[in-house]
Structure formats: structure tokens, C-alpha cells
Amino acid sequence: MAVPKKRTGKSAQGHRRANWKGSVPETTICTNCGATILTHTVCTECGTYKGKQVSKKASKPENKAE
Numbered sequence: 001m002a003v004p005k006k007r008t009g010k011s012a013q014g015h016r017r018a019n020w021k022g023s024v025p026e027t028t029i030c031t032n033c034g035a036t037i038l039t040h041t042v043c044t045e046c047g048t049y050k051g052k053q054v055s056k057k058a059s060k061p062e063n064k065a066e
């Protein structure tokens with residue numbers, strides 16, 4: 001197994017971590033209900049994808065169905 005020859009200094013560590021940035025997730029608007037959703041995912045509000053119903057989640061979001 002590879003073992004580091006030298007300890008990474010605080011400066012090098014800081015330089016490395018300076019380029020570690022968070023990214024904003026890509027979102028779009030659902031064509032069926034207009035909710036803001038993640039791209040290439042089924043709408044969590046109405047259960048449609050590309051205009052087709054793919055999930056049994058009806059237009060009314062009822063969580064206590066059972």
C-alpha cells in the first residue's frame with residue numbers, strides 16, 4: 001500500500017481545500033404541475049416524468065393513505 005513520504009503541510013492542505021466547492025443542484029420546472037424539481041427525475045409533487053404518469057402519487061399528495 002502506498003504510504004505518504006512527507007506530511008502534508010497546513011498551507012498545502014489549505015490550497016487543496018480552497019478548490020473544494022459546493023455545487024447548486026440543477027433544477028427545472030415540472031410541465032404538469034409547475035413545481036420546481038431536479039432535472040431527469042420524476043416529479044415528487046405529481047409523479048410524472050416527461051408528461052407521463054410514472055408514479056402512483058395522485059395529484060393530491062396524501063401521505064397517510066394506509
Ligand SMILES: [Zn+2]
Pocket residue numbers: 030031032033034035043044045046047048
Ligand atoms: Zn409535477
